[in-house]
Amino acid sequence: xxxSFSPLVPMKDYVPPSDLDxxxxxxxxxxxxxxxxxxxxxxxxxxxxxxxxxxxxxxxxSSNPGNAFCCKPDNNNGYCGNGNKHDxxxxxxxxxxxxSQPSFGATxxx
Numbered sequence: 001x002x003x004s005f006s007p008l009v010p011m012k013d014y015v016p017p018s019d020l021d022x023x024x025x026x027x028x029x030x031x032x033x034x035x036x037x038x039x040x041x042x043x044x045x046x047x048x049x050x051x052x053x054x055x056x057x058x059x060x061x062s063s064n065p066g067n068a069f070c071c072k073p074d075n076n077n078g079y080c081g082n083g084n085k086h087d088x089x090x091x092x093x094x095x096x097x098x099x100s101q102p103s104f105g106a107t108x109x110x
Contacts, residue, residue: 011045011072031075040070041103051098073102
């Protein structure tokens with residue numbers, strides 16, 4: 001689910017909401033959230049996209065092409081690891097993550 005909370009909590013301090021805890025079909029991941037690039041830098045996370053710039057719709061559930069995985073700075077698992085491959089519903093899609101460096105100290109002046 002796309003994170004629409006404002007102001008953005010820094011990724012190192014991020015704790016997902018608990019409103020979906022009683023429904024096993026839905027959940028908020030704990031190590032990343034879906035944000036656009038600027039929001040991720042503002043939250044001092046690292047942005048992870050598909051290295052081929054392919055759609056991440058099946059993974060993010062967002063049709064906004066600017067949305068991607070904003071990961072906690074020290075997370076290198078799943079979508080948050082450089083070079084990690086991902087599939088969708090058990091089918092290999094060739095999605096390989098490429099991630100930025102953690103963006104400590106991003107401010108609106110830039």
